[in-house]
Amino acid sequence: MDIRLAPMEGVTDAVHRRIHHRLFGGVDKYYIPFITPSIHRVFTTRDLRNIAPENNAGVPCIPQLLTRDAELFLWAANELADLGYDEVNLNTGCPSGTVTAKGRGSGMLRDPDALRSFLDAIFSASPLPVSIKTRIGFYDPAEWPAILDIFRQYPVKELTIHPRTREEFYKGSVHADAFAFAAAEVNMPLVFNGNLFSVEDCMALQEKYPGLPMMIGRGLIANPALGRQLHGGAPATHEELQRFHDALMDEYAREYPADTAHSRMREHMKYLSCCFAGAEKALKAIRKSTPKTYPAAAAQLFSLPLAENPGYDPDVFTK
Ligand SMILES: Cc1cc2nc3c(=O)[nH]c(=O)nc-3n(C[C@H](O)[C@H](O)[C@H](O)COP(=O)(O)O)c2cc1C
Known part of the structure; x- marks a missing residue:
């Protein structure tokens, strides 16, 4: 089973990653919470605490960028390549009001033309393969087919789908049908994220989509042994x-x-x-x-x- 720890700003920091990996394991990849590259083109102390290779020694990590500025994305992707990373993840899912007000995160889903030109620019020049973590719309799940149609035009390394709209934040159930639509419609590698809280939740998803990578957030923070259990290991004592x-x-x-x-x-x-x-x-x-x-x-x-x-x-x- 392919288990990833979702990025959670303020929770899944380098300290947590190192200790979780050493004491529990069972997670194949750890996503680093988003970094917003600034116009000054330097990483902040806070960013470096998260991404410096020495702070993540031995932990398989994928850094994530939150920006709608293609030049800044490319600057940061080059820096991350120099630091030794082999993939960069783009955040088009963050629902926070302060983020979407600036057209970032899930705010990017509101403007298909701008999203297209951003993706044109980054996919034509990124030094690293780009994966994307997205929601299925801003206001309404009916937006999903058009959004997916944009993503499928690019060589996205993996598309992680959190099947909720921005308006739904992290509440209620997920739109399983929106994920099923993507699984049927596109060829790119997919990752599922959302409401996988227990071994049973994950097994049920695996039954439907054998081998599908699962990105787990709250479920793995609440039960740090969840990844280990999914790999056949013991629950936490x-x-x-x-x-x-x-x-x-x-x-x-x-x-x-x-x-x-x-x-x-x-x-x-x-x-x-x-x-x-x-x-x-x-x-x-x-x-x-x-x-x-x-x-x-x-x-x-x-x-x-x-x-x-x-x-x-x-x-x-x-x-
Ligand atoms: C406190 C908190 C911080 C988060 N920070 C990020 C982030 O930095 N980048 C991101 O893509 N998603 C972020 N998310 C979303 C999670 O990665 C994940 O998509 C969400 O928790 C749903 O998955 P789950 O049901 O497995 O928890 C955050 C969520 C929470 C609750």
Whole structure:
């Protein structure tokens, strides 16, 4: 099975990638969250923290760019090639208002002519093969056939489809029919992304599309052993989760100021709490914690037994 970890800005950083790869594995490729190349044509310290090869040593990674400026895309792709990457991923899926307002991410799907000229320019000069991660429309799934018709004109290395519109963000169910349409209509290699939260979800997809690569986000953050399980390995033990938590905390503390390290840990714990039975009270304590009170709040979570079916629970995120 071909399992990829979805890029999640603020969650799947280099610290997480290194530790996840070492302690759990089961992920064939890790996508680096988006980088927005600036007109100054230098990577920021934050970008470099994510993409510097020494920060991702031994971890198979694909960097992602978020821009609608073809020249800046090509500048960044050249830099990434020099750093040793062998693929670059284009983000045409980000639904955030601040991103789409600038015509980037899924905002690119609103303007087919501009998208076409952008793709003409990058595919004719990119030093690296380009893969794309996309949504199926901005407002309406009815936009999908026309968008797909644009992508199919280019030698896209892989098209990862998150079958939702921009308006749907990450909520509700995915449009399985939009993915099926692409699978039937185009020859380019596809990757599926969206709502794969459990071994069962992934197996059901594999039954429909044998061998289809799966990009998993929230499901793998909530259950870090999911990739390993899909490769036939064991579920996470209590001890492993504790070790994973402690390694993340130590490494964040080494690399970031206390406030940033604390907020990264709080974010991870929101997801990891899905591994524990009756986690609400402990999660509330973690949410309200300060860097000083965090260790006690985390210990509260780790005093709980494992959930029978650990996995991403959307309810945790709506409270
Ligand atoms: C907090 C957060 C940050 C994200 N950051 C990125 C990103 O940098 N690039 C990207 O292509 N998608 C990003 N996404 C979308 C995910 O990669 C993925 O498409 C989404 O979570 C749906 O997949 P899932 O149902 O497996 O979680 C982000 C999603 C979340 C929740």
